[in-house]
Amino acid sequence: MKRRDFLKYTAPATILPTFINGFAVKAFGSSSLLSALENAAADNDHVLVMIQLVGGNDGLNMVVPIDLYDKYQAIRPNIAIPQGKLLPLVNNVKTGLHPAMSGVQQLYEEGKVCIIQSVGYPSPNYSHFRATDIWVSGSDANEIVETGWGGRFLDTQYPGYPDGYPNDDNPDPLAIQIGSIVSPAFQGANANTGIAISSATDFYNLLDDVVDPVPNTHAGVELAYVRLIAKQTNKFSDSIKKAAQNVTSQSEYPDTQLGRQLKIVARLVAGGLKTRMYMVSMGFFDTHASQTQGGDNTTGYHAELLKELSEGIKAFMDDLTKLKASRRVVGMTFSEFGRRIKSNSSMGTDHGAAAPMIVFGDYVQQGILGTSPDIPDSGSVADNTPMQYDFRSVYASLLEQWFCVDNTTLQSILFKDYQRLPIVSGIACGTITGIDDVNNGSKGLITNYPNPFVDTTTLKYKTRGGHTMIQIFDTMGRLVGVPVNNMMAGGEYTAVFDSKKLAAGIYYARLQNGVYQEVRSMLKVKV
Known part of the structure; x- marks a missing residue:
């Protein structure tokens, strides 16, 4: 999607700040108010939750190559995590996690985490905006695609959308973004298939029937009327509110940006909302400088971000387990790009290429898919982590193994027949070889x-x-x-x-x- 088209779709978006008692919903302006609001979801039990790490995450300091530790330390001496501080992973002596990621480590030990090494795409773009667009659209680096990969998937499941939606069989949104703008990942051929819950405050205002007072003026009367029409027009408020009210107690979450977003997602999933895709985000991972704190590379800005990520995921999975809804969910992290292999003189890292992804859930296959990234003996600031897996292979694998999408439909969604990876257990849809078999079979080729x-x-x-x-x-x-x-x-x-x-x-x-x-x-x- 071109920058001007992104602005065209988002700038004129329908924005009703006091929508249905303070619940702000935004939809892309490419469709009318009614068609943008009349979105719904099909009756499907499986849910995908995407966590966007905005800014370009340094995967080499998040998932550290113990088997190449000497090279790792030599090429980034001012930010390298001490080997003795790395968190070990069960049955894996080649890889360690950043010490701030104890929550993800615990989930890994419980068999609920798969880490995919060096995910990227050929000829990567290093612009935040364009690289993000490539990831959410599923396009090649040299092409512009006006739809999102999630939107194309939902189009195949709900032909003709948004006409005829919502209905008695499909009363819920197809996709939900926790944030101010609906992600282009959910852009379908005819309309964006998602809605946005603009903030946690708006969400809880909806549940508590909190309404901002209107002034006792002619303009106030008009504003009250607009709110009434908006409430009558919105077809989602009742189903969202009903699902949320089905959950009366939740586990404790960290009071962070990500924690607040994931708490809302867990409540809606456990409450029975049939929404199939959720997007949350956190940032900002653009760590050109001061990535670590001088004198202690286990602390600093990047460590704080990774702690928020890890604690948020752990709280989310613990909450879903307590609510008996964890088997419905697979989650994944992604960032628009990784960072360079060599650190810079400002104790940071510059825009890079491939980086690891974390996939989590009860039915996720435990393991590290791939090998430690290749690190040159004497690198330069231009060196990047070479790609092992195309990000669209991850999408294809999740669509096939979690949403049970057939191969013909997969190619219509992703435009090509991408390599499939062993990410989700065969209990979900029937799957392929295990991670150990793939790793062992990927040697000496x-x-x-x-x-x-x-x-x-x-x-x-x-x-x-x-x-x-x-x-x-x-x-x-x-x-x-x-x-x-x-x-x-x-x-x-x-x-x-x-x-x-x-x-x-x-x-x-x-x-x-x-x-x-x-x-x-x-x-x-x-x-």
Whole structure:
């Protein structure tokens, strides 16, 4: 979505600050008031909760590579987390969590967390606005898509929306954003499929029938009339209020931005609202400077953000468990990009490429999917974490394994047939191989010789058969070549990578074959 189109959709959005007794609902201005408000959800038990980490999260300090710790410490000496302070993960000696993330660590030990390493996309964009748009639309870096991936999914489940919605069978919103603007992720072909609860205050005003007083003037009479019409027009207020009132007690949450948002989501889910997708957000993760506190790299601004994230997720899952609604929910984190491998002189990190995602829930497969990110021996501030998994593979996997979307529909939603990853247990929809099997099967798949090389190098690779692809990336994450992209029989093959037109430096060869993938670093040198 172009910047001007985003502003076109959001700036004229329907905004009624005192909507239904203080419950502010906003919908994109591309549809009329009635069609924007008449959204509903189908009767589906599974819920996806997305947590947006605004600003670009430093994944390398959140999920730390213990097996590459010496390289990690050498390349970011002024912000590296001391190895002895890292939180260990059960049955995993290669990875540790930031010490502020004890809540996520506990959920991992309970078998409710999957961490996906180095998630990104080819040729990443480093603009906050454009990178966010790519993630929420599910587009390639070089294309503009006017709809969101969530909106396209909901369009397939509710054809013709918003005409005829809500109705007796579908009285609830399809998607809810806790925040002032509905996410473009929910933009469908005809209308945005989501509504926004602008704040926790507005939510509780709705439940308590709190109404801001109107002045005793002619304008006050008109304002009261507008509020009355808005309340009559809004088709969601009764179902939202009913669901919330079904929950009379909740567990304790941290008094943070994320904690307040997730508490609302838990109440609506446990109260029986059939909304299928929720979006919450927190920030700001743009840590160019003062990421850690001088003298103690376990503290500082980034540590505070990670603590808020971890405590919020833990409280959310504990609350849902107590309310007997946790089996309905899978959650995931995402950020528009990661940070550079090498820290800068301001005790921070600059805009980068790939970063880990955290997926959590009762039916999530426990484990670390992928390997520790490749860290060069002597890196520069331009070096980025090479992508192991495309973010749309995560979307495809969740849609297939949590919402039981078939392959044909998946390709219509995401435009391509993306690699599927073992994220959700087969209890939900029937699934694929386990994480350990995928990780073990993703070793020794690709080598190259000679290495280092001058102009050309031969890629030697193995495939189990089926679609096989090799992508070549530079240290900025740019896709510079695709020497293999075919349906193949199982076996061992070779391909030549010709780099005559490329500068000397480090390159990454990424092989993908079904659920398996491996990244190989290669060094081009000058004659």
